[in-house]
Amino acid sequence: MNNKDNSYLDMELLRFTTAGNVDDGKSTLIGRLLYDSKSIFEDQLEAIKKTSKQKGHDYVDLALLTDGLRAEREQGITIDVAYRYFATPKRKFIIADTPGHIQYTRNMVTGASTANLAIILIDARKGVVEQTCRHAFIASLLQIPHLVICINKMDLVDYSKDVYDEIVSSFKRFSSKLEVHDVSYIPISALNGDNVVDRSKNMDWYQGTTLMHILENVHISGDHNHIDCRFPVQYVIRPHQLEHHGYRGYAGRIAGGIYKPGDKVMVLPSGFSTTIKSIDTYEGEVKEAFAPMSVTICLQDEIDVSRGDMIVRENNVPRVAHDLDAMVCWLNEKPLQQNGKYTIRHTTKEARCIVKEIRYKVDINTLHRIENDKEIKMNDIGRIHIRTTTPLFYDEYRRNRITGSLILIDEATNETVGACIII
Amino acid sequence: MHNYNLPYLKELESESIYIIREVAAQFEKPVLLFSGGKDSIVMSHLARKAFYPSRIPFPLMHIDTGHNFPETITFRDWWAKEIDAQLIVRSVQDSINTGRAKEEKGINASRNVLQTTTLLDAMEEFKFDAAMGGARRDEEKARAKERFFSHRDEFGQWDPKNQRPELWNLFNGKKNQGEHFRIFPLSNWTEIDIWQYIAQEKLPIPSIYFSHERKVFTRDGIVYPFSDFVMMKPEESAETMSVRFRTVGDMTCSGAVVSFASSVDDIILEVSVSRVTERGSRQDDKRSETAMEDRKKKGYF
Numbered sequence: 039m040n041n042k043d044n045s046y047l048d049m050e051l052l053r054f055t056t057a058g059n060v061d062d063g064k065s066t067l068i069g070r071l072l073y074d075s076k077s078i079f080e081d082q083l084e085a086i087k088k089t090s091k092q093k094g095h096d097y098v099d100l101a102l103l104t105d106g107l108r109a110e111r112e113q114g115i116t117i118d119v120a121y122r123y124f125a126t127p128k129r130k131f132i133i134a135d136t137p138g139h140i141q142y143t144r145n146m147v148t149g150a151s152t153a154n155l156a157i158i159l160i161d162a163r164k165g166v167v168e169q170t171c172r173h174a175f176i177a178s179l180l181q182i183p184h185l186v187i188c189i190n191k192m193d194l195v196d197y198s199k200d201v202y203d204e205i206v207s208s209f210k211r212f213s214s215k216l217e218v219h220d221v222s223y224i225p226i227s228a229l230n231g232d233n234v235v236d237r238s239k240n241m242d243w244y245q246g247t248t249l250m251h252i253l254e255n256v257h258i259s260g261d262h263n264h265i266d267c268r269f270p271v272q273y274v275i276r277p278h279q280l281e282h283h284g285y286r287g288y289a290g291r292i293a294g295g296i297y298k299p300g301d302k303v304m305v306l307p308s309g310f311s312t313t314i315k316s317i318d319t320y321e322g323e324v325k326e327a328f329a330p331m332s333v334t335i336c337l338q339d340e341i342d343v344s345r346g347d348m349i350v351r352e353n354n355v356p357r358v359a360h361d362l363d364a365m366v367c368w369l370n371e372k373p374l375q376q377n378g379k380y381t382i383r384h385t386t387k388e389a390r391c392i393v394k395e396i397r398y399k400v401d402i403n404t405l406h407r408i409e410n411d412k413e414i415k416m417n418d419i420g421r422i423h424i425r426t427t428t429p430l431f432y433d434e435y436r437r438n439r440i441t442g443s444l445i446l447i448d449e450a451t452n453e454t455v456g457a458c459i460i461i
Numbered sequence: 462m463h464n465y466n467l468p469y470l471k472e473l474e475s476e477s478i479y480i481i482r483e484v485a486a487q488f489e490k491p492v493l494l495f496s497g498g499k500d501s502i503v504m505s506h507l508a509r510k511a512f513y514p515s516r517i518p519f520p521l522m523h524i525d526t527g528h529n530f531p532e533t534i535t536f537r538d539w540w541a542k543e544i545d546a547q548l549i550v551r552s553v554q555d556s557i558n559t560g561r562a563k564e565e566k567g568i569n570a571s572r573n574v575l576q577t578t579t580l581l582d583a584m585e586e587f588k589f590d591a592a593m594g595g596a597r598r599d600e601e602k603a604r605a606k607e608r609f610f611s612h613r614d615e616f617g618q619w620d621p622k623n624q625r626p627e628l629w630n631l632f633n634g635k636k637n638q639g640e641h642f643r644i645f646p647l648s649n650w651t652e653i654d655i656w657q658y659i660a661q662e663k664l665p666i667p668s669i670y671f672s673h674e675r676k677v678f679t680r681d682g683i684v685y686p687f688s689d690f691v692m693m694k695p696e697e698s699a700e701t702m703s704v705r706f707r708t709v710g711d712m713t714c715s716g717a718v719v720s721f722a723s724s725v726d727d728i729i730l731e732v733s734v735s736r737v738t739e740r741g742s743r744q745d746d747k748r749s750e751t752a753m754e755d756r757k758k759k760g761y762f
């Protein structure tokens with residue numbers, strides 16, 4: 039065999055999440071994407087054909103493909119974030135499949151936290167509903183760079199342009215209150231495949247592209263911050279082998295900016311300045327490094343640097359403070375405690391904090407602030423003020439998703455209980 | 462203009478290296494589970510990259526069922542030396558000899574389940590608090606929801622309802638005394654990614670991944686290697702075929718595929734057009750639709 043094909047070597051990776059109300063057709067849509075892109079294996083197809091038949095369906099239920107755990111199979115609903123993988127000749131895709139019902143805001147936040155793009159499904163018969171607003175709000179809160187609104191089940195509304203237009207304008211009205219940048223709208227039928235991978239023959243009036251076209255072509259290299267240099271030190275490499283005696287490298291993944299050997303840098307929190315001697319990888323030294331590369335930085339001067347420190351540029355430093363304000367999404371059954379103490383994980387740093395104040399809670403359906411009820415329970419979102427024991431080096435989340443995010447950990451149970459977006 | 466976009470294999474690599482470093486930083490005594498298969502080869506290669514020029518700061522451990530392909534064992538020992546890593550081997554046979562585990566009987570007997578006991582005992586023996594495994598989320602339905610950092614209670618059990626949310630790249634490895642973590646740095650890789658990476662990095666792999674002549678027999682549509690460890694039914698007979706293996710589990714439950722792939726590039730072509738998942742040829746998952754999930758709850762990987 040000599041038709042060797044190495045084109046995959048420059049393929050890009052797109053991470054996206056799907057949100058929709060129960061029964062809006064999310065599982066069917068994902069099944070359709072997997073099926074039409076030929077990412078389903080024969081044994082998987084056989085298994086779902088068998089199950090479809092047992093359930094008495096006269097069609098192959100593509101939704102079964104994304105069913106995970108036994109509990110879900112029994113209840114017939116998705117209850118947790120599941121990750122799916124597929125590829126086309128253009129790109130690799132990771133789907134964070136998150137369930138749609140009210141009590142699972144936490145799952146959508148989890149799935150959205152690493153996504154470049156979010157698909158929000160709307161049932162054409164129902165239009166924009168409370169949940170749609172919630173999904174859009176979460177997408178904007180988590181600053182997912184690209185948003186695709188799929189108006190699904192168009193087959194059930196006679197592929198009507200009017201229905202579609204009405205839904206688009208009502209979504210636009212609502213989302214004008216949100217911080218969303220790149221929004222597309224597509225009328226689809228997940229069940230029949232219209233405008234998913236192949237262009238619909240039933241909607242001549244629609245001039246836009248298919249969903250797959252967007253997934254394959256949306257511009258994602260700008261999704262990382264390549265301006266503000268942020269290198270959280272993750273691990274200090276000090277070999278014990280004789281031949282590398284004296285080597286001291288700071289390993290980590292670049293969170294922002296572009297680093298080059300010779301750059302003048304400053305180390306936080308000490309404030310010492312030095313220059314970058316080399317940027318090392320297993321393959322050898324590199325001339326430049328940018329997010330999200332994992333590299334090892336060696337510095338010209340011997341200064342004390344450890345995990346949790348940050349290497350930045352002198353003229354562009356993050357905020358360094360004990361106090362910060364954040365939007366928190368609560369993930370745990372035990373509500374957020376005002377004046378409660380939590381462990382924080384922020385970049386590679388661990389600290390302790392106290393929640394000084396719960397400023398307000400957000401009604402995620404109307405986006406109104408609720409000032410009189412400040413109890414933040416599971417799946418609630420609110421604004422809090424935190425004070426930490428040691429200073430954090432952070433940016434606004436909208437400037438950098440890595441240095442602008444942190445999690446709260448319950449000190450008694452060790453569970454991850456809060457997801458914070460720094461403002 | 463300069464394109465600041467990483468090709469996907471570089472991005473996956475960077476993510477895995479980040480996770481492996483996070484494990485070394487957050488845990489006291491991590492271990493990397495090494496089976497000699499392609500996933501654990503990739504994982505140990507990533508570990509080597511993560512700490513270069515230092516040695517890998519944790520040992521590799523193989524849970525040897527005694528039913529492994531001899532080719533894999535030879536490869537394992539050679540590779541550990543090659544990457545200058547410490548290798549620990551603990552065997553299921555010892556667990557059986559000491560009465561800790563009981564051999565399955567019958568025609569489809571396998572030692573796959575018994576590995577759990579040996580593994581948990583070894584974790585205890587060395588006081589390992591984190592074990593990295595090469596499992597991928599694309600392998601099986603129950604794995605699609607697995608976290609990178611998977612918390613296990615004192616009994617090594619997994620509770621699918623009670624998993625910690627994992628957001629951004631913030632991993633929470635906090636735990637109580639006696640508890641430990643399973644960590645899956647390759648979660649986001651697919652089978653084809655692994656092969657493409659092996660090609661890109663020119664990694665060596667055990668010979669059984671390539672097409673070779675072997676005595677095999679067919680049961681329930683699956684081609685199995687003939688060995689001393691399998692019992693054949695009277696109506697079954699062994700024949701010689703040109704085969705290769707997509708996974709290197711036990712000889713008792715690894716199905717072979719008829720193949721003429723003799724290089725990694727051939728394998729990539731074959732896998733790209735293949736219509737069966739690699740687990741499709743594993744007998745241990747066929748026992749019931751939720752086989753994997755049930756085993757995971759008991760502490761299997």
Ligand SMILES: Nc1nc2c(ncn2[C@@H]2O[C@H](COP(=O)(O)OP(=O)(O)O)[C@@H](O)[C@H]2O)c(=O)[nH]1
Pocket residue numbers: 058059060061062063064065066067101190191192193194226227228229230
């Ligand atoms: N007519 C029609 N039915 C659809 C479409 N998409 C999904 N459905 C049906 O709607 C129901 C719910 O779909 P499912 O994918 O399970 O929804 P989920 O709860 O969002 O995952 C199923 O009966 C699907 O067959 C569509 O485009 N047209």
